[in-house]
Amino acid sequence: MSVPLPPPELVPLSDILPSEPLLLMGAGPVPIPHAVARANGVVINHLGETMDRVIHRVKIMSQYAFQTTSDKIMGVAGPSSAAMEMAISNLLWPGRKALIFKIGTFSGRLGEMALGVGADVTVVEPPVSQPITARMAEEALRADKYDVVTLVQGETSCGVLNQDVPQIVKLAQAHGALTIVDAVCTLSTMPMNMDDWGIDVAITGGQKGLSSIPGVSLIAFSAKAWDVIENHRQVKPHWCLDAIRSQKFWGNQQYHYTAPVPGILALHEALRLICEETLEKRFDRHYMSSKALQAGLEAMGLELFIPEDHRLNSVVAITLPPGVNSGRLRKYMSDKFKVEISGAFGLNIVRIGQMGEQCRSHNLFKVLYATGMSFRHEGVPVDVSSGMAAIEQHLVRDLEHFVD
Ligand SMILES: Cc1ncc(COP(=O)(O)O)c(C=O)c1O
Known part of the structure; x- marks a missing residue:
């Protein structure tokens, strides 16, 4: 008879977590409001009248966040990458052609996923730190015929904004392609009008602009995208990510899989706070906050990695001067100042997030000083005082946007 394994040594979570929580000022996850944290501690039945009402409200508020009237809007149990995978695996399969506009890790990931489901993939990739322009898109769309075009609104990995998203989506439409837009780090931080721009699939995660928890994401499909999905009744590569099965739960309150209840309740609260603030005010707060931070960093003498005309405001990348070690710098910052920022995926930068609760004046002062x-x-001779003075001037000017 086998001997049962003994229980492992007990280590309390408090021995693992830092003694003081770090202020999350990286590229996500971001700090969450108390209402979101409270909701995340509640479990109710994932089916039944109470949950139906929650789902109904989450859908209505998500429509506002995405600026769509589509009722094919649903949560996904999983990271934003799961929502990306749902978009890809429901619209692409062997024989279908995808045009992938890649400007970094995440927009490139959509291409990896498209290859994974057997689609015929073409990747257009400008030099590092450049956005996709409408002209580039037009050229690529003229060269061949595609079923699906994918792009990101804000590329978190390097801090580039694809500001031509509306024009690119229109061009793709004119060439008969569906569009998948990753708005993971941008939704509710800057305008993204799904219906008005004609986007077919829009995706976001919980842990960025929405200031909810990681692990529950959102996806919205246009009627045109839904038609394609409904007419392709083949076995899907991902059972959980099958949009038709998922719509059973999100559209008809029927069992698909046991929904991530606390995460959905948290999302409800995050969305409620967005609706209460209104998108217009939220966009202003994000814009002012990020611009103040950028002014502070530059006044200190630090160099921002991306030129202003296509710089993403949601995640700001700072170029590391020669001799600066990213890991050592960030460790010092978290040990000494209890503030965490992000490194990068192979680029010589560090990144500061400006999403959701990160865009509060007290957090700005703290991250800039740290x-x-x-x-x-x-060993970099930065002028901290000038940086703090610059951010203070911006914030005083824009104080109304920072009423907490
Ligand atoms: C733009 C963008 N897309 C996709 C992702 C993937 O998100 P997740 O890590 O939640 O899967 C991220 C994560 O940082 C992102 O910034």
Whole structure:
């Protein structure tokens, strides 16, 4: 008879977590409001009248966030990548052609997924730190015929904004292609009008602009995209990510799989706070906050990686001067100032997030000071005082946007 394994040594979570929570000022996850945290501690039955009402409200509020009237809007149990995978695996299969506009890790991931489901994939990739322009898109669309075009609104990995998304979507439409737009780091931080721009599938995650928890994401399909899905009744590669099965739960309150209830309740609260603030005010708060941060960083003498004309405001990338070690800098910052920012995927940058609760004046002062002092600790002669003065001037000017 086999001997049962003994229980492992007990280690309380408090021994693992830092003694003081770090302020999350990286590329996500971001700090969450108390209402979201509270909701995330509640479990109710995932089926039944109470959950039906929650789902109904989550859908209505998501329509507002995405600016769509589509009723094919649903949550996905999983990271934003799961929502990306749902979009790809329901619209692409062997024989279908995808045009992937890649400007970094995440927009490139959509291409990897498209290859994974057997689609015929063409990748257009400008030099690092450049966006996809409408002209580039037009050229690529003229060269061949595609079923699906994918692109990202804001590329978190390097801090580039694809500001031509509306024109690119229109061009794709004119060439008969459906569009999948990754709005993971941008939704509710800057305008993204799904219906008005004609986007067919829009995706976001919980842990960025929405200031909810990671692990429950959102996806919305246009009527045109839904038609394609409904007419392709083949066995899907992902059972959980089958949009038709998922719509059973999100459209008809029937069992698909046991829904991530606390995450959906958290999302409800995050969306409710967005609706209460209104998108217009939220966009202003994000814009002012990010611009103030950028002014502070530049006044200190730090160089921003992306030129202003296509710089993403949701995630700001700072170029590391020679000799600065990203890991050491960030460790010093979290040990000394209890502030965490992000490294990068192979680029010589660090990144500061400006999404959701990160865009509050108290968080801005703290991250800017911590960043300045940490660069100074790395031997870079930054002028911390000038940076703090610059951010203060911006914030005083725009104070109405920072009423917490
Ligand atoms: C633009 C973008 N798309 C997709 C993802 C993937 O998100 P997740 O890690 O939640 O799967 C991220 C994550 O940072 C992102 O920034």
